[in-house]
Amino acid sequence: MxxxxxxxxxxxxxxxxxxxxxxxxxxxxxxxxxELPFLAQLNVRFDPKGPAADAVALALGLAPPTEPGTAVHGPDGPTLLWLGPDEWLLVSRPGSQGEWEGRIRSACADTAPVAVTDVSAQxxxxxxxxxxxxxxxxxxxxxxxxxxxxxxxxxxxxxxxxxxxxxxxxxxxxxxxxxxxxxxxxxxxxxxxxxxxxxxxxxxx
The missing domain is CATH 3.30.1360.120 (Probable tRNA modification gtpase trme; domain 1)
Known part of the structure; x- marks a missing residue:
């Protein structure tokens, strides 16, 4: 089988x-x-004015955009899309969602709450x-x-x-x-x- x-x-x-x-x-x-299939997609939520913002930026190698309707493209890393005042979508190469989720959670473990949801299959x-x-x-x-x-x-x-x-x-x-x-x-x-x-x-x- x-x-x-x-x-x-x-x-x-x-x-x-x-x-x-x-x-x-x-x-x-x-x-x-x-079609660009199977891109990693993570929904990331945190307080942009709190310590999690700096921790996420350090983990990803780029600062999450704070201007509505903007995107930040890392040269070799993920793209971050502004979806709302405290919500971003991380898009990256196929299969990398576990790596980025681990980095974010590790960076924010001792700083502030962060919610990370794998939405790649959606x-x-x-x-x-x-x-x-x-x-x-x-x-x-x-x-x-x-x-x-x-x-x-x-x-x-x-x-x-x-x-x-x-x-x-x-x-x-x-x-x-x-x-x-x-x-x-x-x-x-x-x-x-x-x-x-x-x-x-x-x-x-």
Whole structure:
């Protein structure tokens, strides 16, 4: 009998990988669409004015952002997204959630309360990049996505095609956007993106 623990994880959009890649090729450089599966995601809560703030910053190697709707990207470490006055989402490489949770809990053990919850299984991440990425997302998002309003280093909990997402404008030039979506809605959102991408040369479904 097979060991269930040995079964490799299955991403919510594994079935759509070839279609996302085909849409990327067909857009002739205008778009890049892909799933970034299994990213580590930790919900972290603490008092930003208390001693836990410094302890978390030391543990992660970067200070949690305190300005609403902003993100801080570590060069080789995690990304921290501001979700609320005392709430952040840590996003990092697949499989690293245990490492980061251990670091945070160890750093805060003797300082102040901190709540760390592994939410990695709740969402998957879609990458939307390329010169027409903002135009594509604007078809279904009510946010002003102009670079002056939603430039690199911004994030928001918002709606995209009637689906609740966390939208992140990446820092690096040409890095595009992360769209963090609940796994149960991922297939629907991928279909919407593929349909909207036909305007930019992607093949029709």
């Amino acid at each position: 097979a060991d269930p623990a040995a079964t490799p994880p299955h991403s919510p959009l594994a079935h759509a990988a070839h279609r996302l890649a085909a849409a990327t090729r067909a857009s002739r450089g205008a778009l890049r669409l892909a 969402r998957t991440t879609l990458l939307v990049a390329g010169p027409r990425a903002r135009d594509l997302l604007a078809h279904g998002c009510a946010l002003d996505l102009h670079p002056r309003a939603f430039g690199p280093g911004r994030c928001a909990q918002t709606g995209l095609a009637r689906t609740q997402v966390v939208l992140v404008a990446r820092d690096a030039p040409g890095a595009g956007f992360w769209v963090l979506v609940r796994s149960s809605f991922a297939a629907y959102l991928a279909e919407w993106l593929l349909d909207a991408a036909t305007e930019y040369g992607a093949p029709a479904s």
